[in-house]
Amino acid sequence: MASRPPLELREYEPKRIPAADLAEEAAESLWRDYGSVVSVSWPTPQTNREWVLTSQGFVGHIPLSADLHLSLQPKAPIANVFQMLEYAYGLGRFWNDLAQCQSMHEFYERLALILARRVLDRERKGLHRTYLAHQEQTPFVRGRLDARRLSTAAWDPRLLCRYQEHTADIEDNQLLLWTLFTIARSGLCTEHARPTVRRAYRHLAQVADLAPFSPQQCLGRLYHRLNQDYQSLHALCHFFLAGSGPTHRAGDHGMLPFLVDMNALFEKFVAEWLRHRLPPRFSLSAQHPLTFEGSAWLTARPDLVLLDSSQDSPLMVLDTKYKLHDQPSSDDVAQAVFYAQALGCREAVLVYPRTLPAEVSVWVDDIRVRSASFPLDADLDAAGRGLLAALGLRARPSAPAP
Numbered sequence: 447m448a449s450r451p452p453l454e455l456r457e458y459e460p461k462r463i464p465a466a467d468l469a470e471e472a473a474e475s476l477w478r479d480y481g482s483v484v485s486v487s488w489p490t491p492q493t494n495r496e497w498v499l500t501s502q503g504f505v506g507h508i509p510l511s512a513d514l515h516l517s518l519q520p521k522a523p524i525a526n527v528f529q530m531l532e533y534a535y536g537l538g539r540f541w542n543d544l545a546q547c548q549s550m551h552e553f554y555e556r557l558a559l560i561l562a563r564r565v566l567d568r569e570r571k572g573l574h575r576t577y578l579a580h581q582e583q584t585p586f587v588r589g590r591l592d593a594r595r596l597s598t599a600a601w602d603p604r605l606l607c608r609y610q611e612h613t614a615d616i617e618d619n620q621l622l623l624w625t626l627f628t629i630a631r632s633g634l635c636t637e638h639a640r641p642t643v644r645r646a647y648r649h650l651a652q653v654a655d656l657a658p659f660s661p662q663q664c665l666g667r668l669y670h671r672l673n674q675d676y677q678s679l680h681a682l683c684h685f686f687l688a689g690s691g692p693t694h695r696a697g698d699h700g701m702l703p704f705l706v707d708m709n710a711l712f713e714k715f716v717a718e719w720l721r722h723r724l725p726p727r728f729s730l731s732a733q734h735p736l737t738f739e740g741s742a743w744l745t746a747r748p749d750l751v752l753l754d755s756s757q758d759s760p761l762m763v764l765d766t767k768y769k770l771h772d773q774p775s776s777d778d779v780a781q782a783v784f785y786a787q788a789l790g791c792r793e794a795v796l797v798y799p800r801t802l803p804a805e806v807s808v809w810v811d812d813i814r815v816r817s818a819s820f821p822l823d824a825d826l827d828a829a830g831r832g833l834l835a836a837l838g839l840r841a842r843p844s845a846p847a848p
């Protein structure tokens with residue numbers, strides 16, 4: 447961990463730092479590698495000869511050097527961010543272990559410890575294995591012998607054999623191994639969790655090869671009675687891999703950043719909350735694909751589309767906007783109108799993470815565009831019910847998060 451306390455930034459709040467407290471090399475590294483995450487203003491007479499750093503809608507941790515780390519804090523209450531992550535990544539089954547966390551750092555470490563312990567428990571019971579086909583040349587017969595090669599390469603004493611191997615070196619386990627490797631390199635685990643994470647990694651590395659995985663590879667996997675418990679483990683992997691970025695430090699041992707894009711999290715959270723609380727005759731499509739006749743290259747994906755389940759027909763466009771503006775921009779309205787026209791809807795709703803000073807409702811031709819809110823600084827269930835009411839819908843009874 448860093449030898450000095452992390453430098454804390456809060457979303458969209460400029461942080462002034464005396465020029466002597468931040469090395470120019472570290473500031474240049476931050477500007478070059480994380481310019482979309484944190485804006486950097488150099489010391490000038492205009493800034494009173496101070497650095498000005500502003501977090502741009504991200505929460506998490508950035509290691510700039512061995513002794514300088516940035517801690518990016520949310521504008522919303524941290525407990526609400528945890529609840530959003532619970533919905534977005536299907537972490538509800540772990541909530542009892544997470545409810546008392548006080549920081550993103552603690553939340554990350556608790557989940558890392560849960561994953562490591564569950565991997566060790568699965569390893570004690572026996573890791574999931576399957577039969578994989580192999581083909582290799584050996585000095586002895588193993589499995590089925592390729593007789594055709596005996597006549598074409600009689601001079602070679604090795605035998606080409608095909609066989610099935612019952613192995614744990616499969617994607618289910620490789621995905622766990624890569625995630626433990628990523629966690630170990632984050633630098634976010636203290637001595638409380640680090641030994642358990644390393645032990646789980648060592649045990650798994652004995653039977654599986656280390657290979658990189660993307661967050662998307664955690665999704666849409668097939669489960670059955672022999673590996674059903676892996677589904678919750680892969681949900682944890684999705685959380686860790688989605689937030690882990692590449693190291694920008696020289697060499698292979700630089701610590702990895704962990705960053706949560708609050709714009710993407712807000713969209714995922716609103717989608718999952720609505721899915722669990724919409725009345726039965728409605729459904730929700732996230733990142734609904736739009737195509738346009740005669741323009742195969744032109745595609746668009748509105749954040750959310752409310753559908754009539756009985757006819758699978760679009761009723762309303764919901765476009766989440768993780769912005770702190772007092773009113774929608776003309777670009778936001780134009781985009782919503784474009785989506786509604788493409789889908790044949792007559793209504794589009796811009797959903798904001800706070801209550802606007804004045805709700806907006808405008809007509810563009812025959813399409814109504816209005817604003818609604820899912821305020822993140824309030825009780826989230828009450829805020830969600832308020833959004834449903836604004837949409838003219840009534841929430842289903844409360845259900846546990848996924």
